[in-house]
Structures are given as structure tokens and as C-alpha cells.
Amino acid sequence: MTPAITPAMVGQVVISGLLAGSLYAMVALGLGLIFGVMRVLNVAHGPMLMLGAYTTFWLFHWLGLSPYLSLLVSMPVLFVVGAVLQRLLVRRVVDAPELSSLLLTFGVSIAIVNLAQLMFTSDLRSVEYLTGSFILGPFAFSKSRVIACVVAILITAGAFWFLQKTRLGKALRAVSQSREVAQVCGINVQRIHMLAFGVASALAAAGGSLVAVMVAIQPEMGQVYTFKSFLVIVLGGAGNYPGALLGGLLLGLVEQLSSLFLTTQVNEAVAYILLVLVLLVRPTGLLKGRAS
Amino acid sequence: MPPILEVRGVVKRFGGVAAVNGVSLALEPGRIYGLIGPNGSGKTTLFNSITGVDQCDEGEIWFKGRRVEGLKPHQIFHLGLGRTFQVIRVFPELSALENLLVVTTTDYPAALRRARELLALVKLERLAGEFAGNLSYGQQKLVEFIRVLMTDPEMILLDEPAAGVNRTLLNELLDAVRGLRDQGKTVLLIEHDMKVVMGLCETVFVLDHGEKLAEGAPGVIQADERVIEAYFGR
Amino acid sequence: MKRAFLVGLALALVALALYPTQGTGYGVRTMLQLFMWIALAQSWNLISGLTGYVSFGHVAFFGMGAYSAGILIGKLGWAWPVACLAGGVMAMVLALVIGWPCLRLKGPYFAIAMLGLNEVLRVIVSYYEGLTGGGNGLSLPTLHASVPIYYAMGLVAIAVTGLTYLIITSRFGLRLMTIREDEVAAEAMGIDTFRHKLYAFLLSAVGPGIVGGLAARDQGYIEPLSVFPLITTITMIVMALFGGKGTIWGPVLGAVVLFTFQELVWARFIYLHQLLFGAIIVAVVLMMPRGILGVLQQKYNLPRTI
Numbered sequence: 001m002t003p004a005i006t007p008a009m010v011g012q013v014v015i016s017g018l019l020a021g022s023l024y025a026m027v028a029l030g031l032g033l034i035f036g037v038m039r040v041l042n043v044a045h046g047p048m049l050m051l052g053a054y055t056t057f058w059l060f061h062w063l064g065l066s067p068y069l070s071l072l073v074s075m076p077v078l079f080v081v082g083a084v085l086q087r088l089l090v091r092r093v094v095d096a097p098e099l100s101s102l103l104l105t106f107g108v109s110i111a112i113v114n115l116a117q118l119m120f121t122s123d124l125r126s127v128e129y130l131t132g133s134f135i136l137g138p139f140a141f142s143k144s145r146v147i148a149c150v151v152a153i154l155i156t157a158g159a160f161w162f163l164q165k166t167r168l169g170k171a172l173r174a175v176s177q178s179r180e181v182a183q184v185c186g187i188n189v190q191r192i193h194m195l196a197f198g199v200a201s202a203l204a205a206a207g208g209s210l211v212a213v214m215v216a217i218q219p220e221m222g223q224v225y226t227f228k229s230f231l232v233i234v235l236g237g238a239g240n241y242p243g244a245l246l247g248g249l250l251l252g253l254v255e256q257l258s259s260l261f262l263t264t265q266v267n268e269a270v271a272y273i274l275l276v277l278v279l280l281v282r283p284t285g286l287l288k289g290r291a292s
Numbered sequence: 293m294p295p296i297l298e299v300r301g302v303v304k305r306f307g308g309v310a311a312v313n314g315v316s317l318a319l320e321p322g323r324i325y326g327l328i329g330p331n332g333s334g335k336t337t338l339f340n341s342i343t344g345v346d347q348c349d350e351g352e353i354w355f356k357g358r359r360v361e362g363l364k365p366h367q368i369f370h371l372g373l374g375r376t377f378q379v380i381r382v383f384p385e386l387s388a389l390e391n392l393l394v395v396t397t398t399d400y401p402a403a404l405r406r407a408r409e410l411l412a413l414v415k416l417e418r419l420a421g422e423f424a425g426n427l428s429y430g431q432q433k434l435v436e437f438i439r440v441l442m443t444d445p446e447m448i449l450l451d452e453p454a455a456g457v458n459r460t461l462l463n464e465l466l467d468a469v470r471g472l473r474d475q476g477k478t479v480l481l482i483e484h485d486m487k488v489v490m491g492l493c494e495t496v497f498v499l500d501h502g503e504k505l506a507e508g509a510p511g512v513i514q515a516d517e518r519v520i521e522a523y524f525g526r
Numbered sequence: 527m528k529r530a531f532l533v534g535l536a537l538a539l540v541a542l543a544l545y546p547t548q549g550t551g552y553g554v555r556t557m558l559q560l561f562m563w564i565a566l567a568q569s570w571n572l573i574s575g576l577t578g579y580v581s582f583g584h585v586a587f588f589g590m591g592a593y594s595a596g597i598l599i600g601k602l603g604w605a606w607p608v609a610c611l612a613g614g615v616m617a618m619v620l621a622l623v624i625g626w627p628c629l630r631l632k633g634p635y636f637a638i639a640m641l642g643l644n645e646v647l648r649v650i651v652s653y654y655e656g657l658t659g660g661g662n663g664l665s666l667p668t669l670h671a672s673v674p675i676y677y678a679m680g681l682v683a684i685a686v687t688g689l690t691y692l693i694i695t696s697r698f699g700l701r702l703m704t705i706r707e708d709e710v711a712a713e714a715m716g717i718d719t720f721r722h723k724l725y726a727f728l729l730s731a732v733g734p735g736i737v738g739g740l741a742a743r744d745q746g747y748i749e750p751l752s753v754f755p756l757i758t759t760i761t762m763i764v765m766a767l768f769g770g771k772g773t774i775w776g777p778v779l780g781a782v783v784l785f786t787f788q789e790l791v792w793a794r795f796i797y798l799h800q801l802l803f804g805a806i807i808v809a810v811v812l813m814m815p816r817g818i819l820g821v822l823q824q825k826y827n828l829p830r831t832i
Contacts, residue, residue: 107806110807
């Protein structure tokens with residue numbers, strides 16, 4: 001049934017896992033920022049990714065703009081969209097129990113998806129830009145995946161530089177740790193919330209732009225990324241931003257490895273079982289997360 | 293007489309900090325004990341460890357001859373150890389009466405009778421049907437106090453019973469505590485109000501930085517230099 | 527006041543019982559869907575309204591019941607009433623399996639775990655194709671039984687509402703509510719919160735399990751996408767919220783109002799339906815998180831048996 005598994009196959013799969021994982025990490029970091037700063041579970045994260053993908057598609061379709069350049073458009077645009085969304089709606093459920101934030105963001109999510117269906121129709125779209133693979137010894141990796149990984153790493157590194165080195169980034173981390181203390185230190189918490197949501201949406205949009213060349217684009221494409229981002233956050237620890245990286249890579253690895261031994265359908269179940277196991281054993285995440 | 297509660301070398305850490313660092317106490321039944329110490333000395337953490345709200349990292353806790361560290365709070369409650377909280381934790385959307393009833397599993401008429409008795413004891417009968425969240429601070433404090441008495445526990449831990457309470461109410465509470473002692477119950481209370489501690493407690497434990505600093509009669513403790521240093525700084 | 531209400535209720539029940547003799551086939555099938563939503567919203571209320579543990583995967587029990595009953599009817603030839611009851615039992619088993627580990631988790635984590643539950647079940651159903659028909663779905667032998675199913679659904683809706691009444695007026699129900707109010711204090715006061723949550727969870731799974739089976743029988747066909755969509759969970763949540771979670775009649779009110787709205791709007795604005803629904807969800811969450819009856823209850827100090 002399954003052919004013998006060679007080391008080369010394992011190597012291929014491991015690296016594929018890391019490639020995919022870096023993308024998950026970047027997108028999940030966004031979700032993690034929102035949860036860490038506002039304690040909001042944002043189900044509308046996936047639709048942000050979807051909008052990023054569509055931005056890339058339309059720019060490519062009408063202007064012939066390279067998808068990788070379209071990042072320069074999709075990220076800022078979705079940053080603004082996210083900030084506005086936070087200011088208008090999400091702000092009202094920041095301190096509410098998770099039911100409220102989950103429902104609210106879910107409502108926003110289906111509204112956005114439905115809007116996309118109305119405006120773009122549900123037809124599958126794709127961006128035919130980069131085909132072919134890089135061959136490295138016994139390994140072959142699709143070019144778009146490799147470039148996506150590299151870009152994701154760059155963007156994530158940029159995000160961390162922002163968090164660690166800039167004043168705003170430090171303020172954001174301060175608010176994640178203690179809102180009251182941050183306020184007392186003169187930090188405008190409301191602005192930080194908007195910033196966090198904007199940055200998160202930009203990260204999701206980046207993810208969307210990058211996957212636009214790899215997968216079929218349709219209004220519901222974001223849903224699976226929402227779930228995986230939640231999973232990554234749980235793995236890495238809520239509020240633990242470096243943890244999101246670890247979680248993303250781990251998820252990518254587990255997915256690819258399990259595809260070696262199991263059929264793709266059960267793959268998804270593996271992700272979920274992993275989630276439940278982690279939740280039971282170490283609900284605060286594999287790294288030291290903060291209890292909510 | 294064997295101690296009703298024994299704490300042996302309990303350690304509880306949060307992150308890298310030991311909030312309770314090797315505390316040992318022994319309490320004899322039928323007496324009122326005080327637990328004092330500056331803010332952050334680990335008093336409430338110790339309470340939490342004793343009642344199972346937090347799992348202690350090291351050490352043993354014995355209640356009525358049984359090891360109880362590691363048990364869940366509701367199990368410890370049913371062994372006869374009740375507690376109140378520093379920040380009032382009545383159930384706001386239940387009425388005062390329901391707050392009391394919810395604690396019991398015995399047959400309803402008996403529970404109802406006892407609840408009404410206790411409400412009468414603290415003169416809150418007319419507020420029985422009022423949402424606990426709508427009561428005044430002092431009234432909520434009383435409800436929390438009698439709630440813990442519903443199942444007639446043998447030992448009660450009171451976390452800052454005097455906090456935020458006016459003179460009259462305080463005296464009623466203190467009388468009630470003495471009444472409990474007279475019935476043979478054991479009380480351990482955390483308190484910052486020195487007058488209360490001096491007037492009420494027979495033995496006082498002092499905690500500082502998670503360790504037991506001193507133990508003895510109130511008068512002795514009051515004069516202890518180490519205790520004075522701990523409170524007023526070095 | 528109370529007597530007027532009871533009389534009104536009795537009349538309504540009689541009218542509903544007689545409806546099939548007067549109504550059209552379409553009308554009957556619409557009404558039985560309404561009963562289904564009442565049962566769903568009310569069941570969700572049992573766990574989430576009372577204990578505050580928000581179940582975001584409740585449709586899993588619906589799907590479990592649908593598939594269990596579907597397999598029993600389609601492959602083993604069971605009679606549908608028994609098969610549907612069995613669906614309820616299977617849903618309860620699932621609740622036990624899921625609840626045992628997951629109810630120990632804190633709020634947001636429990637919500638996340640439940641969110642993913644759907645996905646896993648859908649995947650498992652697709653995997654065991656031989657049994658469930660996988661992605662192609664499962665067909666049941668044709669049967670025109672709308673009227674008996676109408677009554678069956680109605681009975682379940684009444685039963686779940688009655689169960690809610692019994693629970694809310696009992697000390698068990700009070701204890702469930704303390705979990706919602708202050709779980710730490712509840713534990714400290716001797717309430718075994720885990721066991722109580724588990725019981726509530728099990729009870730909340732039976733209704734969806736049974737109506738899942740009934741819906742499957744009524745449709746004559748099940749497929750993973752139709753019985754495990756997140757939107758079903760969201761709908762039952764919004765219905766319960768709108769009417770007032772934690773109350774007895776809130777979910778009923780919410781189901782009636784929102785279902786009527788859905789029927790009227792969907793017919794006209796099929797493309798805008800989801801968008802409007804999203805807007806309704808946002809509106810309910812922001813403006814009336816306590817729901818209609820919840821607000822009334824608080825404002826006029828109404829008894830809990832509302």
C-alpha cells in the first residue's frame with residue numbers, strides 16, 4: 001500500500017513542513033497579537049487573508065502587477081481595514097466574555113465573506129505567476145512555496161523588530177501584559193488596540209497575497225486558516241508571540257509528516273487531535289504562555 | 293489534643309517567585325487564630341493552598357488527620373473546611389437565599405430552615421429574595437459569611453473579614469466568630485486591622501515574604517521586634 | 527397574569543397540534559423546522575446559558591444524531607422513531623467523550639476546542655465512507671412522514687423546554703448558574719463544578735441528537751456539509767441570545783422571531799441573506815447581549831421562571 005519511506009522522502013516532507021509552517025506562523029502571529037492585546041478571539045482573521053488574496057488577484061488581473069509587489073498594496077490596505085473594524089466594532093467587545101467576541105467576529109466574518117461572494121462571485125480564481133520547482137539534490141520544492149516562505153520570514157522578522165525595537169511595538173507588548181499598568185504609563189490603549197488589529201490584518205493579508213499564487217482563491221478560503229491560526233496560538237501559548245513561530249512551524253511539520261503516513265482527509269483530524277492534546281496537557285501552550 | 297489543621301513545609305511558587313516558602317503551622321481545635329503579615333507576604337496564597345484553590349508545589353497539609361493537599365476545593369469543603377474570600381464572592385445573580393441554598397444537597401425543607409435561621413442571625417431575613425449583587429457591601433459580606441456556615445463546617449478560614457466593614461457590623465461579625473469558637477469550631481483569619489486581631493485571636497502567626505516569622509499570643513507578637521521591622525521596613 | 531399566560535400557552539399548543547389537518551405540506555415542513563430550532567436553541571441554552579461554558583461546536587451533536595439515525599435507518603432498517611432516539615443517545619456518548627477532557631479547560635480554550643470539533647467529525651465521516659457514504663452523502667429510503675415528524679419535533683421541543691424549566695427551578699440548576707457566576711467560589715462552596723458541567727453538557731446533547739435524526743429522516747438525505755456547518759451552531763446561539771440566554775422562554779422567543787425573519791427574508795433576498803444574518807449577529811451581540819427576556823428580567827426583577 002504505502003511504498004517504503006525513504007530518508008529523502010522524510011527530508012522532503014520535513015522541509016515542506018517548515019516552508020508551510022513559516023506561513024502559518026506569520027498569519028497566526030496576527031491572531032496572537034489580537035488575542036494577546038485585546039483578549040479577543042478573532043474569527044474574522046481568515047477573511048482578512050482572503051481579502052489580501054483577492055487584492056493580489058485583481059491587481060495581477062488588471063494591472064499585471066507581480067503578486068510579490070502587490071504585498072505593498074494588500075498589507076497597508078488591510079491594515080486600514082483592520083484598524084477601522086476594531087475602532088467601529090471590535091472595540092465594544094474587548095472586555096466582554098469570549099462568547100461576545102467570538103460571535104461578533106463571526107458575524108463580521110460571514111458578512112465579509114458574503115460581500116466577497118456578491119462582489120467577486122464564488123468562481124475559483126487563480127494567479128498563474130510562478131511555476132516550477134527548485135531542485136536541490138533529491139529534493140524538489142515548488143518555487144512559489146519557497147518564495148512564500150522567504151517573504152513570510154522577512155515579514156515576520158520585521159514584525160518582531162517592530163515589537164522589540166520600536167516605541168510603539170514596546171507599547172503594544174506592554175498592553176499585552178497589563179492594560180492598567182500601560183495606561184498609567186501614559187500609553188493610549190485604544191490606539192494600541194487599533195494598531196494591533198491593523199498589524200494583524202496586514203499579516204493575514206500578506207499570507208493571502210502569498211498563497212494567492214499557490215491555491216484556488218474563493219471567498220471561503222480563509223476559514224481553514226482561521227482554525228489553523230487558533231491551533232498555532234494554542235500550541236505556542238496565548239500571548240506568547242515567539243511561541244506563535246514555534247507553533248506555526250510545528251503545525252507545518254506535523255501536517256506534512258502525517259501526510260506521509262495517513263490520508264489527507266485524516267490529516268485535518270490530526271491537527272485537531274494535536275490541539276486537544278495540547279489543551280489538555282499544557283493549556284498555556286508548549287512554551288510558557290500566559291493563562292488568560 | 294491532635295491539631296485539626298497542620299501545614300507542613302508548604303511551598304507555592306508562581307513563575308520564579310515563591311509566594312509561600314516552607315510554611316509550617318499547627319492549629320488546635322476550638323480556638324481562634326490570626327494570620328498577619330505585610331502585603332504580599334503570602335497569606336491569601338496560603339489560604340488558597342490549604343483550600344485546594346492552588347496546588348502547592350511542596351509540603352503537606354493535614355486536616356482532621358487526613359492529607360488534603362491535592363484534593364479539589366469542593367472535596368475539602370465537604371470534609372468540613374470552609375472559607376470566605378478577600379474580595380467578596382457571592383453569586384450576584386442569585387438571591388441571598390439562593391446563595392445559601394446552593395451550598396447544600398440535603399433535603400430542601402431542612403436546608404431552607406437553616407438558611408432562614410442564618411439570615412435571621414445576621415438580621416437579613418427581609419433581604420432573602422434580593423439579588424445578592426444588589427446588596428450593599430456590608431450585607432454581601434454577611435451573606436458570604438453565613439453561606440460558609442450552611443453546612444456547619446468544623447473549621448473556617450476568613451480572609452479579611454473586617455475589610456471595608458463599619459463599626460457596628462464589625463462587632464456583630466466578631467461576636468458571631470466568638471460564638472463559633474464557643475461551639476467548638478476553629479477559626480483562622482487573615483486580617484490587617486490590628487485591633488481586631490488583638491481583641492479576637494488567641495494565637496497569631498506572622499508571615500513575611502512567604503515565610504513564618506513568628507507565632508504566639510497577640511501581646512507577644514505585638515512587641516516582637518522582627519514583626520515590627522517586617523511591617524515598618526528595615 | 528400567570529394564568530393568562532398558561533391559558534394562552536395551552537391554546538397555542540392545541541392550535542399547533544391541530545395545524546397539520548389544516549396546513550399545507552409546505553407549511554407543515556416549515557413548522558417542523560421551527561420546532562427543530564426551538565429544540566436546538568433551548569439545548570444550547572442548557573449548557574451555555576446556564577453554566578456560561580460556551581459550546582461552539584454544538585452542531586456536532588446534531589450531525590452525530592443525523593448520521594447515527596441515518597445509518598440505523600438506511601443500513602439496518604430500523605424504524606425511524608427508535609433510530610432517532612438512538613441518535614440522541616449517540617450524541618450523548620459523543621458529549622461524554624468530548625466533554626470529559628474539554629470541560630476542564632478554561633473559557634476561551636474550551637471555545638476553541640469546540641470550534642474544531644465540527645471539522646474533525648466532518649473529516650471522520652468522510653473517512654468512514656463505507657458506513658457513512660462519505661462525501662457523497664447517505665440516502666434514506668423514501669418515506670412521506672412529514673406529519674408524524676412534525677409531532678415528533680414538536681414533542682422534542684416541548685420536552686427540552688420542560689427539562690429547562692425543571693432544571694432552572696431546581697437546586698441543580700442553581701448550582702449550574704453558580705458556575706457561570708463565579709466558578710472558583712462555587713468550587714470552594716462544595717460544588718463539584720466539573721461533574722455539574724458534564725451533566726449539563728450531556729443533557730444539552732440529547733435534544734440536538736434526536737432532532738438531527740428527525741431532520742435526516744425528513745430530508746431523506748444527509749451529507750457532511752449539511753449537518754456539520756458552523757452556521758447552524760451560530761444560528762442556535764444567536765436565537766438563544768436574542769431571546770435571552772439563561773431563561774426558559776428566551777430561546778423559544780428567539781427561535782420564533784429569528785426563524786420567521788429568516789423565512790421572510792430568505793425568500794426575497796437570498797443573496798443578502800448571510801450578510802444580513804452577519805449584521806444581526808453583530809447587532810445582537812453589541813446591543814442586547816442579555817436578550818429580550820434577559821433585559822426584562824433584570825429591569826423588572828422578574829422571576830427566573832421566565
